[in-house]
Amino acid sequence: MTTNRQVLIEEMPKDRLTLSHFRVIEAPMPDPGAGEVLCKTRYLSLDPANRAWMQGATYRSALENGQVMSGFTLAEVVSSQDPAFKAGDLVECDGGWQQYFTKPGRALTRRDPRTPLSHLVSVLGVTGRTAHYGMASLGQPKAGETVVVSAAAGATGSIAGQIAKLAGARVVGIAGGAAKCARLVDEFGFDAAIDYKAENLFTALKRECPAGIDLYFDNVGGTTLEAVLFRMNLRGRIICCGVVSQYDTGQPAPGPRGVPGLIVTKRLTMRGFILGDEPELVSLADRELTTWLDQGQLIVAEDILDGLETAPGGLIGLLAGENFGKRMVRVS
Structure with a gap:
């Protein structure tokens, strides 16, 4: 039986973030309910905001000990109980630090495939x-x-x-x-x-x-x-x-x-500002960034780690300035 690897918050940090603040577990595969979609994480975005969320409620609810660490994901639909999505669709959402997750269809945004796929997390994400x-x-x-x-x-x-x-x-x-x-x-x-x-x-x-x-x-x-x-x-x-x-x-x-x-x-x-305050400006960003990228007017730097288990160390390194450009984890 396939299991679902997850990274949990073991304990909220009171000072600098360390590996001891996380725990990797094998959980049962989630089962989508009515209106929900089962997704497989392809890429996990690592962002300084991940650490800010551990300080308490901000523009989102506070994180808690024992929960799956939150994080933005690019994922592939495995199965769907929402007719708007089908297996193989690419979607983005806050899927968290885990291999699989379920979300209501309304929480997902469909993305068109692109080569390389990682650009949907970096310059076009x-x-x-x-x-x-x-x-x-x-x-x-x-x-x-x-x-x-x-x-x-x-x-x-x-x-x-x-x-x-x-x-x-x-x-x-x-x-x-x-x-x-x-x-x-x-x-x-x-x-x-x-x-x-x-x-x-x-x-x-x-x-x-x-x-x-x-x-x-x-x-x-x-x-x-x-x-x-x-x-x-x-x-x-x-x-x-x-x-x-x-x-x-x-x-x-x-x-x-x-x-x-x-x-x-x-x-x-x-x-x-918080991204999403004005949805029409996000749409404008998508159009202009895609045009500039296709015309070769933007240079993209990506720092890709492999395997979900690298996420805790990857975030710690990001906060210490190890990366150049967009750091992310290739999960599958």
């Missing part, structure tokens, strides 16, 4: 859509502007920076390590990259952004946001996508200096 939604639709970079992107070598930042370049902006990325910074410039077309591990951010931003910063795409918060605030131009825009510097800790650092003082004096606009 949550990652790319988030980058487009935040950068293109909300940030609206313009030709000649200076745009700064933090966590620029990550899944979202690497796409967001390229979108700003397509708009004609000068793009400066912030990343950790000389190798990542070199790739951003040499492969991904960034105009400059700052290694926050090797130099003072205030000094580096003054050097690379001599005319100030018009738009900042923030993935990290903390001291990086603070340094950028002091270089923002009058009526600049800040798009808050994530706060990865504050996720994997039991004691988040105090908020950055300059809030709200610099926001007031510089007349800045600071906006947060």
